[in-house]
Structures are given as structure tokens and as C-alpha cells.
Amino acid sequence: MNTPPPDSPPPLPEPQPPALPSAAVAADGREPEATPASRRAQRALELRAALLLLLMVLIIGVAVLYLMWVRGAFEATQKVYLTTDDSEGVVVGMDMTFSGFPIGRVSRIELAPGGTVRIQVDVPVKSAHWLRTSSVYTLEKGLVGAARLRAFSGILDDPPLPPNSERVVLRGDVSAEIPKMVADARDVLQSVNRLTGADSALYASLNQVRTFTERLNSSKGGLMGAVTGNDADARRVAELLDRTNQLVKNLDAVAVRVDGVIRKADSQVLGKDGLVPDAQAAVRQLNALLQDVRHTVVKADAVLKEVQGVASNANQATTNLGDLRADVEASLRKIDSLITEINRKWPFAPKDKEVKLP
Amino acid sequence: MTTGFSLYGWLLGVGRGVVRWLHGWWTVIFIGAQLVVLAFSPSSYGPDARRAVLRHVYYAAGPGLPGFTTLMALFNVVLIRILVVTAFAYGLTQYALDAVVRVLVLELIPLVAALYVAVEYTIPGGSELYKLRRAGGLDALRARGVEPLSHEVLPRVLAGMFAVLLLALLSCLISLALAYIAVHGFTLAGAASYNHAVGNIFNPMVSIIFCLKTLLFALAVALLPVANALRDISRRASRTSVELQGLVQMFVLMLVIEIASLVGNYY
Numbered sequence: 001m002n003t004p005p006p007d008s009p010p011p012l013p014e015p016q017p018p019a020l021p022s023a024a025v026a027a028d029g030r031e032p033e034a035t036p037a038s039r040r041a042q043r044a045l046e047l048r049a050a051l052l053l054l055l056m057v058l059i060i061g062v063a064v065l066y067l068m069w070v071r072g073a074f075e076a077t078q079k080v081y082l083t084t085d086d087s088e089g090v091v092v093g094m095d096m097t098f099s100g101f102p103i104g105r106v107s108r109i110e111l112a113p114g115g116t117v118r119i120q121v122d123v124p125v126k127s128a129h130w131l132r133t134s135s136v137y138t139l140e141k142g143l144v145g146a147a148r149l150r151a152f153s154g155i156l157d158d159p160p161l162p163p164n165s166e167r168v169v170l171r172g173d174v175s176a177e178i179p180k181m182v183a184d185a186r187d188v189l190q191s192v193n194r195l196t197g198a199d200s201a202l203y204a205s206l207n208q209v210r211t212f213t214e215r216l217n218s219s220k221g222g223l224m225g226a227v228t229g230n231d232a233d234a235r236r237v238a239e240l241l242d243r244t245n246q247l248v249k250n251l252d253a254v255a256v257r258v259d260g261v262i263r264k265a266d267s268q269v270l271g272k273d274g275l276v277p278d279a280q281a282a283v284r285q286l287n288a289l290l291q292d293v294r295h296t297v298v299k300a301d302a303v304l305k306e307v308q309g310v311a312s313n314a315n316q317a318t319t320n321l322g323d324l325r326a327d328v329e330a331s332l333r334k335i336d337s338l339i340t341e342i343n344r345k346w347p348f349a350p351k352d353k354e355v356k357l358p
Numbered sequence: 359m360t361t362g363f364s365l366y367g368w369l370l371g372v373g374r375g376v377v378r379w380l381h382g383w384w385t386v387i388f389i390g391a392q393l394v395v396l397a398f399s400p401s402s403y404g405p406d407a408r409r410a411v412l413r414h415v416y417y418a419a420g421p422g423l424p425g426f427t428t429l430m431a432l433f434n435v436v437l438i439r440i441l442v443v444t445a446f447a448y449g450l451t452q453y454a455l456d457a458v459v460r461v462l463v464l465e466l467i468p469l470v471a472a473l474y475v476a477v478e479y480t481i482p483g484g485s486e487l488y489k490l491r492r493a494g495g496l497d498a499l500r501a502r503g504v505e506p507l508s509h510e511v512l513p514r515v516l517a518g519m520f521a522v523l524l525l526a527l528l529s530c531l532i533s534l535a536l537a538y539i540a541v542h543g544f545t546l547a548g549a550a551s552y553n554h555a556v557g558n559i560f561n562p563m564v565s566i567i568f569c570l571k572t573l574l575f576a577l578a579v580a581l582l583p584v585a586n587a588l589r590d591i592s593r594r595a596s597r598t599s600v601e602l603q604g605l606v607q608m609f610v611l612m613l614v615i616e617i618a619s620l621v622g623n624y625y
Contacts, residue, residue, distance in 0.1 A: 042409070049412035052419050052524065059527045067565060070557030093561045095554075102554055145453075 484583025
């Protein structure tokens with residue numbers, strides 16, 4: 001049995017030579033004479049090809065210029081350095097936004113000598129006025145999407161941020177909070193499980209409430225039966241209520257009688273010939289009496305003033321009497337000294353120098 | 359007749375296959391290098407050669423440009439609409455533009471443009487060249503003192519590359535405009551945020567990878583069919599034609615380029 005070798009499939013039909021594009025070359029190697037029509041067609045074709053080349057150059061130029069423009073190659077920028085302890089989520093080229101608008105682009109991330117991460121952000125000068133010295137920078141990483149670098153300027157009146165400033169980035173990582181949140185949720189669920197378990201206090205309380213409501217709805221005693229727990233007590237409470245009702249009625253009658261007494265007392269005290277008008281007249285008389293007493297006192301006061309004047313005069317007279325006495329004593333002393341002098345000068349003077357007054 | 363398994367024969371077959379594969383790629387690379395040298399030689403752009411290049415440039419890009427651009431615009435509108443509506447539905451509107459630009463401009467359009475040019479121009483051109491070579495046309499040219507590599511091959515390669523670049527770039531620009539209209543509507547109010555988003559996407563690395571990828575697509579599409587036409591590809595056991603084998607080879611190469619670009623962009 002003859003099997004064809006694998007390297008020799010059935011031959012394909014031999015290709016026919018196509019017309020040579022440049023086969024219009026004569027056998028002697030010279031170009032044949034082109035007709036004017038074919039020359040015009042040739043020139044038109046070349047013109048279209050040249051236009052295509054021009055279009056290509058134009059497209060490349062426009063594309064390059066457009067990309068350079070949108071990449072910010074033609075605008076001046078200033079640098080802001082942000083430092084953080086972890087660069088996770090930060091990539092070169094990501095935006096820094098302010099109120100949702102991109103105002104800068106991360107151009108470099110590097111490790112600082114202190115082990116922190118230094119993020120270089122290029123901010124166009126026309127957008128730099130949104131950044132102030134008091135601006136705050138955050139790096140947030142949500143559950144979905146890339147990390148976001150945001151700037152907040154609370155006080156826009158502060159001085160603008162100088163170029164090449166260095167600021168600290170505050171980090172907020174939602175995904176880092178998830179394990180903690182899950183652990184907390186598990187604790188809560190376990191607590192709920194314990195609360196709702198068959199041996200839990202809540203379950204027992206609900207059972208008691210159910211028993212209470214069953215008693216409440218039962219025909220034996222109703223609310224009283226539910227509150228007191230047995231029928232005898234419920235009956236006694238009902239009797240107590242009846243007696244209380246009777247007591248209230250009696251009290252009502254007493255109140256009516258007390259009301260009559262009060263009305264009589266009112267007429268006696270506040271009536272026309274009652275106690276209060278008499279008391280008012282007595283008070284008026286007492287008032288007149290007090291006025292008389294005041295007049296009497298005024299008069300007594302005047303008498304006392306006069307007595308005081310007499311007393312002062314007597315006092316003055318006493319003072320004058322002392323002076324007179326002193327004068328008399330002085331005169332007597334002078335007379336005594338005069339007699340002494342006469343006796344001393346007078347030879348016949350008795351030895352007894354005593355003067356005897358008549 | 360019994361045919362037993364022979365390890366020696368199998369290893370020999372594998373070794374020959376590897377050598378053939380390497381030789382094939384070496385031929386492609388060698389022809390590519392020759393063409394690069396010719397492309398950067400001023401002597402390749404004499405009046406006749408320049409005319410030939412212009413003619414091929416027009417045939418490669420001109421006839422297919424309106425149709426391809428229109429079709430791509432329609433395709434863009436549909437795809438942009440799908441992406442934007444999906445993003446809106448999931449509340450991810452801020453990522454809609456990003457997804458549109460990345461999916462369409464960065465990935466799909468260069469690939470589709472390269473495939474279009476391959477199917478429309480370079481593969482038929484390569485087949486034509488192959489038939490010409492098999493018929494002895496290239497030898498005839500050489501006999502007349504005309505270098506077929508610079509006269510017949512270089513214009514096709516340059517034209518193929520040019521066509522891929524032109525179609526891809528034009529469609530990318532149209533796609534960017536359509537994406538803006540799809541997201542913001544007929545207003546200039548969203549221009550600032552749109553420009554910023556586009557600027558964010560086209561960072562230097564992405565831009566370089568995009569340019570390299572498009573250039574490599576163009577090179578692969580333009581060079582492989584021509585290089586395959588200039589060498590004898592051994593027929594395999596299947597009845598796949600030589601042209602189809604070249605096409606598969608080109609697809610594989612484009613796939614490798616695309617994977618490399620994806621790795622560069624997203625890893």
C-alpha cells in the first residue's frame with residue numbers, strides 16, 4: 001500500500017504571472033512613450049498620494065500637539081511636596097482634586113530620608129491660588145476605585161501656598177476599617193443571638209408578658225385577675241372598689257353639707273352686720289385715738305424742751321456763782337495780805353495778828 | 359507494511375522543523391533589514407522610485423480610506439454607546455470615558471486598521487509578488503538592471519505601513535471626537551474635563567507603547583506578506599495555501615505584539 005509522504009500534498013495549480021506594473025518596459029530597456037492622458041492620470045494619482053501624505057503629517061502634528069497640551073506641557077506649574085507614611089494607592093499621574101476639580105497631578109513618588117513617602121505634585125500656576133497655607137491634604141482609599149488625593153482650603157483669605165512647600169497628608173482607608181467593622185458586627189450578632197436565645201432573659205420576659213396577656217384576655221377576672229394572680233383576690237378588689245364607690249358617694253353628701261356651713265359662715269363674717277364691718281369701724285376709731293395720742297405727745301415734747309431750757313439756765317447760773325465766789329476769795333486774800341502788810345509796817349500792831357471781822 | 363515509531367526520526371523531524379522555522383524568520387528579518395536600509399537610502403527615492411512609492415501609497419490608503427473611516431465611525435458609535443450606557447447603569451460614569459478611550463483608541467482601532475490593510479492591500483500585494491517571482495518577473499527585472507527589492511518590494515512595504523498608520527490615526531481622532539459627543543453631547547462645556555481625562559490616559563508610557571504597537575502592527579502587516587512572497591514556504595501536510603499560511607503567521611505575530619502591549623500597559 002502506497003501512502004503519500006506527509007511533506008508532499010497534492011500540488012496546487014501553478015500561479016500565473018500577473019501583469020508587471022512596470023512591465024511596460026520595452027525589451028530594449030527603454031521606457032515607452034507615455035500618452036498625455038496617462039501622464040495626466042499619473043500626475044493626478046501622485047497629487048492624491050501627496051495629499052494623503054500631507055494629511056498624515058497633519059494628523060500626527062495635531063495629535064502630538066493636542067497630547068502635549070492636555071498633558072500640560074505648555075503651562076507653568078509649581079511644585080507641592082506631600083509627605084505620608086504609606087504610598088499605597090498613589091500612582092504617578094493621578095490627580096489632586098479640590099472640590100472635585102483636578103488642580104494638580106502627581107509627578108513623582110520617592111522615599112524621604114526619614115522613611116516617609118514624599119509625593120511631588122505639579123500644580124498649574126493658574127490653579128495654585130486654591131491652595132493656601134492653611135490647606136489640608138487627604139489621601140482617601142475607598143472600596144471601589146483608585147485612591148483619591150484631595151486638598152481642602154477652609155480659609156481662602158489665608159496667604160497662598162508658596163512654591164515647593166511641604167505638607168503632611170492625612171490618610172483615610174476604608175478597606176482598613178473593614179476587618180474591624182466585621183469583628184464588631186460579629187460581636188453585635190453574637191449579643192443579639194444571646195439576647196434572643198431560649199434561655200435568655202429577654203425570652204423569659206417575653207414569656208411572662210405572654211402569660212400576662214393571656215390572663216388579661218381570659219374571662220376569669222380580666223385585668224384584675226391578671227394583676228392579682230387569682231380569682232379570690234380579684235373578687236376582693238372588686239368589693240373594695242364597690243365600697244370605695246359608696247364612700248365617695250358619702251363624701252359627696254358631706255361635701256354638700258360643708259358647703260352650706262361655709263355659706264352661712266360667709267354671711268356672718270362678711271355680711272352686712274357681720275364681723276368684718278365691725279372690725280373695720282373699731283379700727284377706724286383706733287386710728288382716731290392714735291392721732292390724739294400723737295398730738296398729746298407733741299405737746300409733751302414741747303414742755304420737755306422748755307424744761308430743758310430752764311435746766312440749762314440753772315446750769316449757767318451755777319457757773320456764774322462759782323466765778324463770784326472766786327472773786328470774793330481773791331478780794332479776801334488781797335485784804336488779808338494788806339492787813340499783813342499794815343501790821344508789819346505798823347509798830348503798834350498787836351502781836352495778835354488775827355483780824356477780827358465784825 | 360508496518361511503520362514503527364522511531365525516536366530518531368521524530369527528533370530529526372522536530373529539529374528540521376525548528377531549523378526551517380528559524381530560517382523562515384531569519385529570511386523575514388533579513389529582508390526587513392534590507393528594506394530598512396533601502397528605505398533610509400536617498401538613492402531609493404529617485405524620480406521613478408518616488409513615483410512608484412506615491413502610486414502604491416495611494417493604492418494602499420486612498421481607495422479604502424472613506425469606507426474604512428465610515429465603518430469604523432459606525433462601529434465606534436455602537437461600542438461607545440454600549441460602554442457609556444453600561445457605565446451609567448452601574449454608576450461608574452467617571453470611568454466611562456476612560457474605558458472608551460482605552461478599549462477603542464488604544465487597543466481596537468490599531469488592530470482593526472492593521473487587519474483591514476492586510477486584507478485589503480498587503481496580502482493581495484504579497485500574493486501578486488509571489489506570482490510574479492514564480493513566473494520569473496523579478497529575475498527579468500534583475501536582468502534589466504532594475505533592483506526588484508527597491509523597485510517592487512520597498513514601495514509596497516512603505517505603502518502598507520503608511521496605510522496602517524493613516525487609517526489608525528484618523529480613526530483614533532474620530533473616535534476621540536465621538537467619545538466626547540457620546541459622553542457630553544454637542545456642547546463645549548465638558549471640554550476641560552475631557553481633555554484632562556485624555557491627558558491622564560495618554561501618559562508618556564502609554565503613548566510610547568501605543569506608538570510602538572501601531573508601528574509594529576504596520577511593519578508586521580506590510581513586511582510579512584512581502585517577505586513570504588520572496589521565499590519558498592514548504593507546504594505542510596494540510597492543503598492550506600501558502601498565502602493562508604502567511605496570513606496565519608501574520609496573525610500570530612500581531613497577537614504577540616498585542617499581548618506585549620497589554621503587558622506593557624497594564625502590568
